[in-house]
Amino acid sequence: MSTPIKSRPGKRPAASVEELFHARTEPVDGGHLRWTGYANKRGLALVRYAGSLHTALRIAFRIQHGREPVGHCSTDCGLPGCVAPAHVEDDATRTRNRAAYASLIGLDSPAEACRRGHAAAEHRRYRRDGRPYCLACNATAAETSA
Known part of the structure; x- marks a missing residue:
C-alpha cells in the first residue's frame, strides 16, 4: 500500500x-x-x-x-x-501609432533622411504630439550635453 x-x-x-x-x-x-x-x-x-x-x-x-x-x-x-x-x-508599436497620428494631423514627413543624413526608415521616431524627430541625432545631442 x-x-x-x-x-x-x-x-x-x-x-x-x-x-x-x-x-x-x-x-x-x-x-x-x-x-x-x-x-x-x-x-x-x-x-x-x-x-x-x-x-x-x-x-x-x-x-x-x-x-x-x-x-x-x-x-x-x-x-x-x-x-x-x-x-x-514597445518601440515598434509606439512608432507605428505615433506615425499614424502624425499622418492624420498632417505632420508626417516624406523625407528619406534627416538633415544629417540618417535614414528615416531606421531612425525616425515621433513625439507624443506627432512631431517627427531623428533618434540618432537625439542620441548624439544627449552624448554631447552629458
Missing part, C-alpha cells in the same frame, strides 16, 4: 510569470492597473520568476500582444505606474 503524498506548507509556487504579474496588480478606474509588487529604487516594477528578473511592463506587453517586445516598453495612458497590458507599447 502506497503512502499518500504530503503537500508542503506555505504558498503554492506560481505556474507562470504572468500569474505572478496578475497577483501583484490591482484594477484602478479607467481600465488602468496599479502595480502592488516590488519596485526597485528607480521605481521599475519587477518580478523574480525561475531565477530571472522580469519587468512588469514587458510581461504586460507579452500578455497583450503574444510576442516579445522590441526595445523599450512604456505606457502612453498618462497614469504614472500603470501596467495595464492594453496600455503598454
